[in-house]
Each structure stands twice: as C-alpha cells, then as structure tokens.
Amino acid sequence: MEAIILAGGMGTRLKSVITDIPKCMAPVAGKPFLYYLLSTLETSGFEHIILSLGYKHESIETWLKGYKTSLLITPVIEDIPLGTGGAVKFAMSKATQNSVFVFNGDSYLGLDYQALYNFHNEQQALATIALKQMFRFDRYGKVEIDNKAQIVSFGEKQYCDAGFINGGVYVINRNALENFSGKFSLEKDFFEPEASTGRLAGYPTNGYFIDIGIPEDYLRVQNDFLKGIPESVF
Numbered sequence: 001m002e003a004i005i006l007a008g009g010m011g012t013r014l015k016s017v018i019t020d021i022p023k024c025m026a027p028v029a030g031k032p033f034l035y036y037l038l039s040t041l042e043t044s045g046f047e048h049i050i051l052s053l054g055y056k057h058e059s060i061e062t063w064l065k066g067y068k069t070s071l072l073i074t075p076v077i078e079d080i081p082l083g084t085g086g087a088v089k090f091a092m093s094k095a096t097q098n099s100v101f102v103f104n105g106d107s108y109l110g111l112d113y114q115a116l117y118n119f120h121n122e123q124q125a126l127a128t129i130a131l132k133q134m135f136r137f138d139r140y141g142k143v144e145i146d147n148k149a150q151i152v153s154f155g156e157k158q159y160c161d162a163g164f165i166n167g168g169v170y171v172i173n174r175n176a177l178e179n180f181s182g183k184f185s186l187e188k189d190f191f192e193p194e195a196s197t198g199r200l201a202g203y204p205t206n207g208y209f210i211d212i213g214i215p216e217d218y219l220r221v222q223n224d225f226l227k228g229i230p231e232s233v234f
C-alpha cells in the first residue's frame with residue numbers, strides 16, 4: 001500500500017505549548033508525532049510513504065536521516081502553500097498505485113487499513129473517507145451517509161449528540177484531482193461538492209482518534225501515548 005502524509009502544517013494553534021516547528025514534529029511522549037504515524041503504517045504493511053512538506057521542512061528531513069525504517073519515504077516540498085487539495089495533487093505525482101491513502105500529519109485514527117482499502121475498491125468510489133463515531137461534540141462537522149455507505153452531506157460545526165466526523169484518513173483514486181489546479185481545499189473544493197454524487201464513500205470506525213491541533217488534545221495525547229500507541233477497537 002502507498003500513502004501521502006500531509007506534513008506541512010505550521011501548528012499555529014499550538015504556539016502556546018510547542019516551539020516553532022511543523023505540527024507533525026510536535027513531541028509526544030518523547031518522540032515526534034510523525035514517528036507514531038510512520039511506525040503504524042510500517043507495521044500495517046505500507047511500503048511507500050510520500051511526505052508532503054512545506055513549513056520548516058528542513059527539520060523533518062533532518063529527523064528522517066536518523067529514522068530507521070523499511071519504508072520507502074519520498075519527500076515532496078511545496079514552494080508555495082497549495083492548500084490541502086493542492087498538496088495532495090502535487091504529492092500524487094510521486095504515486096505509483098491507482099488508489100492512494102492520504103493522512104493528516106496532525107491526527108491519528110486507528111483502523112484496519114487493508115479493510116478500508118478493500119472497502120474503497122468494492123464501493124468503486126472516487127474517494128473514501130474514514131468516519132469516526134463521536135458523541136457530544138461541537139468541534140467537528142457531522143458527516144451523513146446513506147444505507148449504501150455513500151456520503152450525502154457534510155454538516156457545519158455545531159453541537160451534536162452523536163454522529164460521524166471526518167477521521168482524517170482517506171483513500172483517493174490517483175486521477176481524482178486531475179481537473180483541479182493551483183491552491184485548493186481537499187475538504188471544501190473536492191469532498192463537499194462530491195457529496196450526494198454517489199462517488200464518495202464513508203467507512204465508519206470506532207478506532208482510537210486524536211487530533212493534536214489544539215492545546216487540550218495535544219496535552220491529552222501525551223498521556224495516551226505514554227506506553228505506545230493506544231490499542232484500537234475496529
């Protein structure tokens with residue numbers, strides 16, 4: 001399997017708790033958050049990781065020189081910010097497989113990646129989003145799916161007693177973004193317009209989820225990962 005990790009974020013909301021480094025390099029239990037993503041993908045059978053880099057990419061590349069892994073890691077560096085969609089399309093130029101995983105470099109979702117990959121192909125989807133079930137939340141927009149597991153809508157951020165959110169893990173066909181150019185948002189410009197077309201699938205999961213983008217969750221992950229990556233429930 002092959003994956004893109006979006007690892008060019010500045011970590012603006014974490015300025016109060018981390019130094020001026022990319023979010024994926026934020027230390028968690030003594031190791032960069034990126035370490036946990038890469039080690040999980042390696043043990044899950046991935047072979048090729050494309051790292052989409054931008055802000056302070058040198059610090060990530062320096063760390064990679066000392067990181068021992070069987071993964072083939074290919075860095076791609078944006079000269080100018082391209083947005084999440086533009087970054088994915090740019091990184092896709094280094095992909096070799098027809099369906100490619102995409103991960104956010106500042107979040108973690110535990111799930112069976114092979115099962116997600118098989119589901120994507122069975123659905124014959126243009127893209128598939130892993131959906132995390134959440135309760136009593138207002139930080140994320142709710143994602144609605146029909147009885148065929150096709151995504152029909154993305155809700156605005158508001159309080160919700162229960163529902164699915166975008167878990168930050170995707171499988172996208174390599175040619176899915178060929179009609180886009182320049183800077184664009186994967187979420188707003190690609191996913192949302194595709195909702196209800198029947199080409200965007202949703203894969204529900206109850207796996208462990210963390211997004212380190214805000215100080216509260218960044219502090220929580222320190223305890224959660226103290227003994228390694230938390231065991232996930234699939």
